[in-house]
Amino acid sequence: MHVDRNYENIVIVGYGIAGMTAADTLRSHGYQGRLAIVGGEPHEPYSRPALSKAMLADVGTIEPQYLPASDHGARVLLGNRAVALDVKRSSITLDNGEHIDFDGLVIASGSSAKRFTDHPREFSVRSHDDALRLRTRLHDQPNVVILGGGPLGMEIASAARNIGCAVTLVHQGTPMASHLGPYLGSRCSEAARAHGVELIDGRVAEVCAPDSADGPITICLDSGQEVGGDVIVSTIGDAPEGDWLADSGLLTDGRLKVDTRGRVNEHIVAAGDIAWLPTADSHERQPLWTAAIEQAKTASLALLVGDEAPPLDFQSYFWTEQFGLTIRVSGDFPVHGEPEVVARGQKANPDALLLRWSGDAQSAAAVGYRIAIPKLRRVATGDFLPS
Numbered sequence: 001m002h003v004d005r006n007y008e009n010i011v012i013v014g015y016g017i018a019g020m021t022a023a024d025t026l027r028s029h030g031y032q033g034r035l036a037i038v039g040g041e042p043h044e045p046y047s048r049p050a051l052s053k054a055m056l057a058d059v060g061t062i063e064p065q066y067l068p069a070s071d072h073g074a075r076v077l078l079g080n081r082a083v084a085l086d087v088k089r090s091s092i093t094l095d096n097g098e099h100i101d102f103d104g105l106v107i108a109s110g111s112s113a114k115r116f117t118d119h120p121r122e123f124s125v126r127s128h129d130d131a132l133r134l135r136t137r138l139h140d141q142p143n144v145v146i147l148g149g150g151p152l153g154m155e156i157a158s159a160a161r162n163i164g165c166a167v168t169l170v171h172q173g174t175p176m177a178s179h180l181g182p183y184l185g186s187r188c189s190e191a192a193r194a195h196g197v198e199l200i201d202g203r204v205a206e207v208c209a210p211d212s213a214d215g216p217i218t219i220c221l222d223s224g225q226e227v228g229g230d231v232i233v234s235t236i237g238d239a240p241e242g243d244w245l246a247d248s249g250l251l252t253d254g255r256l257k258v259d260t261r262g263r264v265n266e267h268i269v270a271a272g273d274i275a276w277l278p279t280a281d282s283h284e285r286q287p288l289w290t291a292a293i294e295q296a297k298t299a300s301l302a303l304l305v306g307d308e309a310p311p312l313d314f315q316s317y318f319w320t321e322q323f324g325l326t327i328r329v330s331g332d333f334p335v336h337g338e339p340e341v342v343a344r345g346q347k348a349n350p351d352a353l354l355l356r357w358s359g360d361a362q363s364a365a366a367v368g369y370r371i372a373i374p375k376l377r378r379v380a381t382g383d384f385l386p387s
């Protein structure tokens with residue numbers, strides 16, 4: 001594949017996994033021009049998934065789990081945020097007033113955690129600094145109320161129980177079921193209960209935060225029930241970091257929509273949690289670590305070679321670690337119905353299971369079962385069964 005556009009000055013906004021992968025991909029496909037990366041956090045790229053797993057649970061780890069250093073040779077501006085994009089002038093403005101011109105732009109600004117309030121006793125975890133703040137607080141063993149029973153909420157609940165906190169988790173329905181389906185959702189919920197988490201099936205109507213930093217914080221549920229805790233942790237989803245694009249003319253209904261190659265237009269591409277990808281009838285985000293990597297590879301190549309770049313072809317892969325369960329899934333999720341047990345663990349871990357759902361969905365899950373990701377993907381598609 002040859003580079004058919006004479007870019008000399010590419011800028012990447014966002015230095016997470018998508019921004020870093022984009023920089024590496026541009027270089028590995030022969031881009032030799034100037035490269036600048038604007039990274040809103042003061043850190044080099046690190047593992048975000050580790051924040052709710054090893055980082056919270058492990059008393060020793062306080063540095064981010066940095067990703068292996070890259071030799072892309074970019075000018076990296078850490079701790080600076082892009083605040084505006086002028087598409088006509090091909091220029092971005094930073095929060096320090098600096099303007100940076102570009103002839104090609106990669107938008108990889110990710111997303112931020114949704115919250116109910118700005119109260120200091122409401123925690124959320126998106127960045128290393130968020131996780132550090134929460135971890136410090138958890139080590140005082142407060143009563144913790146977690147709002148949201150997706151992977152993030154359940155992982156934080158698990159870590160908080162390991163530290164010795166009393167944990168209540170509020171979620172409408174079965175935790176994890178909307179991500180993984182009822183079978184795995186039940187497994188996770190049973191494990192949470194067995195580890196002493198109080199699960200409340202309910203919907204948050206209001207979070208009543210006190211005016212002072214130390215007054216009680218109360219959660220009112222739709223049912224009228226009130227739940228109080230020393231701290232609350234909101235894990236109620238993420239919102240794409242698109243404010244800086246508000247006047248760019250690139251957003252449709254607040255969404256940064258891309259084509260199947262991650263292109264916003266001929267000179268601007270986007271990847272990762274910020275990007276809305278086309279589906280059969282609309283657009284959706286795929287806020288997953290491996291999706292961000294694949295999107296960044298596709299989009300940055302498309303910036304260089306246009307239609308010659310292959311469209312995104314991504315088979316979803318996701319993992320979670322909670323309450324002693326390590327679950328890795330590939331394929332279509334959430335998935336309904338009972339799985340077929342394809343294999344069971346050996347002596348070291350007899351409870352481990354390799355599961356597969358067939359029919360309309362092509363899905364596989366390894367519950368504590370050791371299997372390489374490519375093989376798990378082939379179990380999902382029915383192309384591989386361990387002997």
Ligand SMILES: Cc1cc2nc3c(=O)[nH]c(=O)nc-3n(C[C@H](O)[C@H](O)[C@H](O)COP(=O)(O)OP(=O)(O)OC[C@H]3O[C@@H](n4cnc5c(N)ncnc54)[C@H](O)[C@@H]3O)c2cc1C
Nearest residue numbers: 014016017018040048049081082109110272273287288289
């Ligand atoms: C705690 C946690 C645990 C997770 N666990 C898993 C998991 O187990 N498995 C999984 O698949 N996924 C997991 N995810 C999701 C996964 O981490 C994300 O999908 C992935 O990090 C997205 O990468 P990204 O590069 O698009 O965005 P990000 O990683 O968010 O990186 C974007 C970067 O851009 C910066 N930025 C934002 N706005 C600007 C601006 N205006 N100017 C400059 N810089 C800006 C941000 O500060 C950030 O550093 C988890 C997420 C979180 C928060």
